[in-house]
Amino acid sequence: MSLVACLPDANAVDLLGPAPDGVEIITWDGGAERPAGLARTEFWVPQVEDASSLDDAFEAMPNLKVVQLTSAGVEDVAGRVPDGVTLCDARGVHGTAVAELVLLMLLALQRRLPEFLAQQQQGRWESLGADDLRDKRVVIVGAGDLGEQTAVRLRSFGADPVFVAHSARDGVHATDELPDLLPDADAVVLTLPLTSSTEGMVDADFLAGMRDHAILVNVARGKIVDTDALLAELQSGRLRAGLDVVEPEPLPQGHPLWRAPNLVLTPHAAGNVAASGARAFALVREQLQRHVAGEQLINVVDGDY
Template identity: 70%
Template sequence: MTVVCLPDSHAVELLGPVPDGVRVVAWNGEADQPDGLAETTFWVPQVEDSTDLPGKFAAMPKLKVMQLLSAGVEDVAGHVPEGVQLCDARGVHGSSVAELVLALILASNRRLPHFLDAQRRGVWDLVQGEDLRDKRVLIIGAGDLGEQTARRLRSFDAEPVLVAHSARDGVHATAELPDLLPDADVVVLTLPLTSKTEGLVDAEFLASMPAGSLLVNVARGKIVDTDALVAELTSGRLRAALDVVEPEPLPEGHPLWSAPGVIITPHAAGDITQAGARAFALVNAQLRRYLAGEPLINVVEGDY
């Protein structure tokens, strides 16, 4: 009997039918533990749940696979016991997040916040915007999300430029950023948060972006120096569209709320009606690979 642990009863419904010989239990990580939890070998925790990981791992001493529902693993990586494979949800949220990237770029470039404000005031107030044709869009993070974003940008006749930690065919290295940033009309952050990327977008990085250019962050808030960004926005030199911020959630009265030229969404990029079904389709397929002794996909190794 293989025991699979899911975060709640809704997750059990989303998982759907499982092979014979599989028992599914629901546990939200709290003190009240279901029967059979100690036999769990395949665990799907709540989204971005990193509280008391040692205690949760101790409750499942036979665990072999920890399958996340998110692409980001920064709160978990480095804490997983030896012998447990950590897998992320790469590929599940890429389309919805890339779609929001396009929406944010278009909203900022076509000045939708200005027009919405004018509409609320009942004022016919025309301002000139920008289109995406021939715009150079620097995408920092060349994984699934970066690739999906680039593909959509090409359909708008933009010029996406992919950047990753190491160069490869068609992808620049982050070491090249000082040469790439001055020519970027838009900079999109789609990279994971690691010890190497935290604070990457600092005052020097922002100063290298051209006046009037746009920073879009759908990665993690800690990649950007918030104070440095507020300074650039306040001066009017740069614009920003942020789905993630630091701190998060953004507290009432924070200067980012009132900074000029910024659009803020509340970490909503992956929050769509189909997200759960897509994530658990991956979980179901991954579980079947595990039961069949096949190699798992999306295995996270080292400093991802």
């Protein structure tokens, strides 16, 4: 009998391409109408960041062995996977695209691009003094793939990236060292996962520790940052920010972040590039082949996420 792999929709089937030998592909979007073979599913790729009916999904797939996400973040799934089921993330898939957006935001704010665009709309020709990234110290909070990809690009602009993670190791500072690192940082980039210990980490005290006119870039998760505290700093003109993720999300109409000064805002679009689907399902295919062959999976999420 074939091994059953469940994908979220027909587009995912196209992105995966021909199934490995011995694999039957079915699709399920998590809805009430369940396809034949769902109970035999061993390998499941859920909808991106869709945890609304996760418990029902696990009940519908009693033979499940692997959950393969197409996103780097796993906070909605980690800790909810049944015993005996391996959870894997998409680490390495979206890092280059996300890092490009980090650089875009930093450069836009340093070179005052939003102000130049506003002048363009007004038909006003006025040179503004700006700055570059050369010799700037950028503290990257999160030393995984997203942080590493960001550091590579920062170095190409002559900047000095400094890594921070939960625990110190060679070349990486611990988060409890942040009070000493923030006053000397020209920018702080958040690329860390959302966990119980990182939720609300960037609060009023954290922001107060940043030097005047420094930049905060968040491409991690919105709940890591205290929105009200950041708004106060932006509105005072003391700090600048680039946000791809916010809290609440999606951002409601009329929310003060829409009109906050000193802010570049994008709608959780850092990884949304033309090749993102193909890259994600290249990983899915590799993982499925490994599972069929009984080989060790990569990107396994375990221990202290």
